[in-house]
Amino acid sequence: MAKVKLEHLTKIFGKHVKQALEMIDDRAPKTDILDKTGATVGVYDANLEVNEGEIFVIMGLSGSGKSTLIRLLNRLIEPTSGSIYLDGEDISKMDKKQLRDVRRKKMSMVFQNFGLFPQRTVMENTEYGLEVQGMPKAERREKAEIALKNANLWSFRDQYPSQLSGGMQQRVGLARALANNPEILLMDEAFSALDPLIRRDMQDELIELQAKQGQTIIFISHDLNEALRIGDRIAIMKDGAIVQIGTGEDILTNPADDYVRAFTEDIDRSKVLTAENIMVPPLTTNVDNDGPNVALKKMRTEEVSGLVAVDRERHFKGFLSGENALKSRQENVPLSSVLTEMSTVHKDTLLSDIVTMIYDSPAPLAVVDDDNRLVGVLIRGRVLEALADNTDMEGEE
The missing domain is CATH 3.40.50.300 (P-loop containing nucleotide triphosphate hydrolases)
Known part of the structure; x- marks a missing residue:
């Protein structure tokens, strides 16, 4: 509900x-x-x-x-x-x-004009709403103290609003609203x-x-x-x-x-869009199930030179190149033993933070969730497309 x-x-x-x-x-x-x-x-x-x-x-x-x-x-x-x-x-x-x-x-409400009482200290302003409720002084003082400490205002508790900057006054207004939780x-x-x-x-x-x-x-x-x-x-x-x-x-x-x-x-879309918004579906191999022949067949079918490796639960494991898949077959070793590293980013990483990483990386980036499960990959072309100005983006859409 x-x-x-x-x-x-x-x-x-x-x-x-x-x-x-x-x-x-x-x-x-x-x-x-x-x-x-x-x-x-x-x-x-x-x-x-x-x-x-x-x-x-x-x-x-x-x-x-x-x-x-x-x-x-x-x-x-x-x-x-x-x-x-x-x-x-x-x-x-x-x-x-x-x-x-x-x-x-x-419900508590915070207005643009702060609404502080000039004759009351920061502490007295903060506990005002609790006072109106009829809360005993010791209890409301305790709650106001917690609110002021949470807002980093405790050292200003005995000052008056006129002694504070606009930002500090707004912070007191916020602390007062939060005091009664x-x-x-x-x-x-x-x-x-x-x-x-x-x-x-x-x-x-x-x-x-x-x-x-x-x-x-x-x-x-x-x-x-x-x-x-x-x-x-x-x-x-x-x-x-x-x-x-x-x-x-x-x-x-x-x-x-x-x-x-x-x-x-x-x-600025780079400050809002995340990896999850611009990733593409990954081509994967399940190293718990697949052998080298299956992996190589997937590469031939998809016309790619490598696959992102995951386990049965899609936890990210690394990158499997065609060369290493052949090595796995020739040496009769599991795919998990020939994987190479691949850079990862969390799905909530902002595009502005991805740009440097993708330029410095010779390969795509794996996109993972909180449990390190693979949810997608980032390729350089898609990142550049997302960085295009709004007019270009609207034209493409």
């Missing part, structure tokens, strides 16, 4: 809501709805699922509906229609007390006001903190580079509607339409 699930979620601002909803049912464009009813569609029939422990990024241009959508999740904005499920329970049907409990215990963290363009270097540091910190604590994070951004860097999956919005959901690789390689394609034009 998804941690968060939206079904036909819609938000309409203004009058003539019923007429606007009928036009949405008929799939009328947002602009037509505004012209005919005077109502503005903030979110247009949104459907998505966010998995537990996932960093899910929602992005789009200004006015696309992304900030409205995240505020619907904790009902800072009330939905016009549709359902918002948290662990299978519909938040949109909760009363005020139930909703208050969800906001205090299950929420199951879901909502972040609305939380890093967009920071300068590039601090922003990158905060992205790294978010990834590290999420890995430690395992929260489900829903992150709003207008920056695709940021989305690709931190997101497990990305949803792209336009005119209040979700136009595509997928991994960064999905969106770069298979954009749903021209709007999505426009987002990807200036992206």
Whole structure:
């Protein structure tokens, strides 16, 4: 079951809501709805699922509906229609007390403007949410201490926000949100006001903190580079509607339409595409079963001079050349004894890191998974093709 699930979620601002909803049912464009009813569609029939422990990024241009959508999740904005499920329970049907409990215990939100209290120290700001919950002072102080240490802020605990840089203040805001260990963290363009270097540091910190604590994070951004860097999956919005959901690789390689394609034009694919995206199927020999005659026949059939060697479970073992297969036959020794080394890369290795390796390697690279099982091979021509500019890539596709 998804941690968060939206079904036909819609938000309409203004009058003539019923007429606007009928036009949405008929799939009328947002602009037509505004012209005919005077109502503005903030979110247009949104459907998505966010998995537990996932960093899910929602992005789009200004006015696309992304900030409205995240505020619907904790009902800072009330939905016009549709359902918002948290662990299978519909938040949109909760009363005020139930909703208050969800906001205090299950969801925290980090805003772009930090929202720190200037008269409170870093420690006091961090424990504020726990104080609102009525948690005893000693217990909330202990939890705030853990959050500050996780965020590398412990030495600043007695300072005030005015004594900190923008990046440090944002870090305090993040620590405060994490202090009560929420199951879901909502972040609305939380890093967009920071300068590039601090922003990158905060992205790294978010990834590290999420890995430690395992929260489900829903992150709003207008920056695709940021989305690709931190997101497990990305949803792209336009005119209040979700136009595509997928991994960064999905969106770069298979954009749903021209709007999505426009987002990807200036992206450095070498920083996003991985070995798994550009590998080709391997030609293999199973050294636990095959003898030299079988291996040589495979080479003749495929018109190649060598094969990648694996065992019965497809664990990578090395490279078998035609010359060594002949040696195995002539000397009556098993194929496993005549294998040579072959460089490997993990399937998640970025293309930018593969380039140097493939240029320095006289042979293809074996692509392996976490268990050292062979999943593909990288050849130099395919790597060069993947490095081509976007125009060339689109032409080839």
